[in-house]
Amino acid sequence: MSWGPQALPRCLPRYRCPVFVLRFARHNSNAQNRWLARQKNDHFTKAAKEQNFRSRAAFKLMDIDDKYRFFKKNQKVLDLGFAPGAWSQVARNRIGTGGMVMGVDLLRCAPPKGVHSLQANILSKKTHELIRLCFARHVQLNKHDELHKDHGYLQHMLEEELNHLKETEEYKELYSQKDISKDIERYPVDVVLSDMMANATGVQSKDHYMSMDLCDAALIVAIDLLKPGGSFTCKLYAGSEDRMLENRLKKVFKQVDRFKPQASRNESRELYLVGRNKKKDVDKLKVFLEDE
Numbered sequence: 001m002s003w004g005p006q007a008l009p010r011c012l013p014r015y016r017c018p019v020f021v022l023r024f025a026r027h028n029s030n031a032q033n034r035w036l037a038r039q040k041n042d043h044f045t046k047a048a049k050e051q052n053f054r055s056r057a058a059f060k061l062m063d064i065d066d067k068y069r070f071f072k073k074n075q076k077v078l079d080l081g082f083a084p085g086a087w088s089q090v091a092r093n094r095i096g097t098g099g100m101v102m103g104v105d106l107l108r109c110a111p112p113k114g115v116h117s118l119q120a121n122i123l124s125k126k127t128h129e130l131i132r133l134c135f136a137r138h139v140q141l142n143k144h145d146e147l148h149k150d151h152g153y154l155q156h157m158l159e160e161e162l163n164h165l166k167e168t169e170e171y172k173e174l175y176s177q178k179d180i181s182k183d184i185e186r187y188p189v190d191v192v193l194s195d196m197m198a199n200a201t202g203v204q205s206k207d208h209y210m211s212m213d214l215c216d217a218a219l220i221v222a223i224d225l226l227k228p229g230g231s232f233t234c235k236l237y238a239g240s241e242d243r244m245l246e247n248r249l250k251k252v253f254k255q256v257d258r259f260k261p262q263a264s265r266n267e268s269r270e271l272y273l274v275g276r277n278k279k280k281d282v283d284k285l286k287v288f289l290e291d292e
């Protein structure tokens with residue numbers, strides 16, 4: 001572990017004073033020790049290990065789906081912020097081998113067996129276009145290693161790939177179509193999941209706003225790609241604007257619920273919004289611009 005100023009959270013000024021750095025390092029390592037001890041004794045962490053899930057987060061999604069039952073066999077599922085991959089494992093198990101799960105994450109992460117993956121930033125519109133093409137089966141993104149070999153971060157390659165795709169007939173057909181009977185390609189996804197979370201700064205309001213931005217990005221993906229009747233689940237870090245987000249969801253889904261899964265720690269400000277039964281012909285501008 002590095003103890004230099006770069007190890008400090010972003011919320012703190014970059015003090016060069018060695019005494020401050022040492023005190024902070026001691027405080028930080030105490031917090032880490034407490035976190036490790038808590039993880040070691042945690043029932044869900046043990047159960048995740050026993051059941052070969054990549055993290056205890058698997059139990060949150062199982063709990064959510066046990067209550068709202070949105071997974072069905074053979075669905076197409078988009079898992080935003082999938083790394084390390086526990087939610088994708090749960091989705092894969094619940095939809096069976098006839099469906100498709102695609103995970104998207106900023107981080108480089110080999111996906112679980114049977115899951116497609118894309119290393120990209122969901123805040124980029126290009127990522128949304130690639131996801132559509134991938135689900136519409138016009139591109140196969142399961143060539144993870146080739147795509148990532150020489151470029152840790154994929155944005156540059158996504159742009160090249162997208163420029164190339166824009167010249168193909170499939171792309172032109174997909175984006176020029178007006179025929180509503182092609183809904184499968186227009187709205188290729190049955191379930192959108194988002195467990196995205198940026199690195200916490202420890203400043204509550206900042207963490208809340210960062211979480212709101214990620215939820216809004218996930219909601220835009222759902223408006224653009226999720227089929228009518230489809231379902232949506234997103235994690236948020238509670239704060240002053242979560243009711244506004246919930247209201248936006250109500251313009252997109254017929255049923256909207258808040259849920260705190262058992263595996264979510266009581267002291268954590270995280271909670272989940274679940275939207276079911278997506279409405280037809282949702283107007284994005286009305287969702288985001290009209291009075292709440």
Ligand SMILES: C[S@@+](CC[C@H](N)C(=O)[O-])C[C@H]1O[C@@H](n2cnc3c(N)ncnc32)[C@H](O)[C@@H]1O
Nearest residue numbers: 057081083084085086087105106122195196197
């Ligand atoms: C709590 S983890 C997700 C855990 C995952 N659901 C699981 O079950 O293993 C949150 C993830 O969101 C990702 N993330 C944060 N911001 C993102 C962004 N703008 N685009 C894509 N992924 C993002 C992070 O890299 C991180 O891997």
